Amino acid sequence: MYLNHIVEAIGNTPLVKLNNVTDGIKGTILAKVEYFNPGNSVKDRMALKMIEDAEKAGLLKPGGTIIEGTSGNTGMGLALAAIAKGYKCIFTMSDKQSKEKQDILRAVGAEVIVCPTNVAPDDPRSYYSVARKLNQEIPNSIYPNQYDNPSNSAAHYETTGPELWQQTEGKITHYAAGVGTGGTICGTAKYLKEQNPNIVTVGLDTYGSVFKKYKETGIFDENEIYPYKTEGIGEDILPKNVNFDLIDLFIKVSDKDAALMTRRLAKEEGLFVGWSCGSAVYGALEYAKEHLKEDDTMVIVLPDHGTRYLGKIYNDDWMREQGWL
């Protein structure tokens, strides 16, 4: 028995009980460990789906180029799918992302263009604008735009949601995930709420992002926006993949609390995971401490692997420079 290509290994990741960071919490806390995907992140699921849907729609033709703005993980998923299917990749990335993420994408054959972080999304230098411009200039290219592409949420509706329902044998009562494009949380939540409308979904946000205030007040408040360090979650835009009706509440987690929890997950659970995993677990457990009952089962999504953060949160010198150790 073998797979015809590595992309066939995407999905069906393990669900693992958290045992040591959950002191004082009633109920069962389970982690969906997405680094088991071949690109080491949850984003493999939607990257493959965006490409396959673009092929079906006739938008992507043989020899085509895939252009995307990505914090790295979507790029990895797109790159693997592009290798399987014979496409070229060009990725734009903001300069706050780990150097490792750029190198990893170049290793799998992509061209990477680094853009400044601290400019407005509609500034021509932003990684959104550069991707859009390249798409206009390069013939036979597509810009999947993970923020607004419905294939992103659909991938999770079709795979992550059913996996969690089956793995928990329908016992899941709470579902928590970080929110970047919104694809993971909303696609999965849509499926889960169709099975059981009482399932509570908790979205994890960062300080410096617009989501929480928008959910609570309906106001897109530019004053909420400032630079933060956590990679992959929180936004200064409202992506179409974020369906606020499917997210019951948001909790904001600081860069420091997320970093320290990520290191605990590695040391105390043996889960060598990425920075936004600490955000997800820290925030979800804050909620769980107050609201979870003995019979409840909460699933928290852990999006990616720790190797991408060796130069940052897993580096003691870097942590000391931040004043976090």
Ligand SMILES: Cc1ncc(COP(=O)(O)O)c(C=O)c1O
């Ligand atoms: C490390 C990491 N965590 C969390 C997320 C958020 O997932 P989503 O975009 O599906 O909301 C991303 C997405 O870029 C990510 O790269």
